[in-house]
Amino acid sequence: NSTKRKKRESATVVSKGGNVKSKKNKNIFNLEKPDESKYHLHLEEYEVQKRVSENPGLVMYIEDDHQSAGVFTVQISKERYDDPDIKEAMSVEMKSWKKYGVYREVPDTGQKTISTRWVVTKKPTGYKARLVTRGFEECLTEHVDSPTGDKCSTRIVLSLCKANNWKVETIDIKAAFLQSEELDRIVHVRPPKELKKAGVIWLLERPAYGLNDSPRNWYNSLKEFLLSLGCSVSKYDKGLFYKRSKGKLIGILLLHVDDFLVCGNSEFRDSVLKKITQKYEVSKYTTGSFKYIGVNISQCKD
Secondary structure, three states: OOOOOOOOEEOEEEEEOOOOOOHHHOOEEEEEOOOOOEEEEEHHHOOEEEEEOOOOOEEEEEEOOOOOOOEEEEEEOHHHOOOHHHHHHHHHHHHHHHHOOOEEEEEOOOOOEEOEEEEEEEEOOEEEEEEEEOHHHOOOOOOOOOOOOOHHHHHHHHHHHHHHOOEEEEEEEOOHHHHOOOOOOOOEEOOOHHHOEOOEEEEEOOOOOOOOOHHHHHHHHHHHHHHHOOOEEOOOOOOEEEEEEOOEEEEEEEEEOOEEEEEEOHHHHHHHHHHHHHHOOEEEEEEOEEEEOOEEEEOOOO
C-alpha cells in the first residue's frame, strides 16, 4: 500500500536565519507562508533536494519527507533585480526608509562602514524588497537578545480571553524596526549600488534590518511606550504585557517581534490599543479567525 503524501505548502524565503558567520547555520532560513505566518526551517533536518526552477532566477528547496508537509522555499537571484516590478518594490522600501527617517547622507571621510544588500521575495500580492544591513560585519559586546512571548504564554492569554469574554485580535506593525526610537550609537553604512553617490555614505538614525541589536532596540522602544501607558511586564515572560485598573486585569498584549496578540475590555482598547495604532503604522489588524506564530485561532460569538 502506498503512503498518502500530505499536501505541500509553499513558503517564501524572507532572510537567512541564525548567525550568518557560523557555517552550521548556512542552511537555516526564515520563511513566510502565503497567510503571512512566519517560521524558520533548517534544511539539514529534512530530506531535501535542491534544484533550479524553470523560471530563471529562482532556486527551490523541496522537502521529500512523506511524514510531513512539503515546503517550497524560493530565493530570487540578483539577475532579476532589473525587473520593473522588483525595482518598484525597492522604491517602496526606500520610501519607508525616508518616511521614518532611518538615515541621512554624510560625507565619506573614511569612517568604518558596514555594507547593505537587498532581500527580494515574491508574495501572492507581488514582490517585496527589503534593504538589509550586513550586521555581522560589526562586533557588538552588548546584549542583543530580544524577548518574545512563548507558546505557553499564548495558551494562557487565550484562556484569559475566553474567561473574560474578550475579543482576541492580532496586530502586525509595518516595518517595526524602522519605527523604533533613534539609535544611541554611531553606525555608518554603504548604500546599495543603485543609490550610491560619489563621496557620500549613510549615517543610520534608526535601527535597520540586519543590525544585531535592531530586535532589542525595537523591544526596548515598545516596552518603554507600553510602560508609559500604564502596562506592566510579566515576571515570567518578558514578551507578555498586561494592564490593571483599580486592581482588576483589563487587558493583555503578547508580542512576537512585530506581531502582537491582544485582548481586553473597552478601557484597555481606548488606553492602550488605540495609542499603539496612533504611534505606529500598522500593516494588519485581524480579528475572528487568523494564525498567530503558527497557531490557528478562531473565535466565535458563542
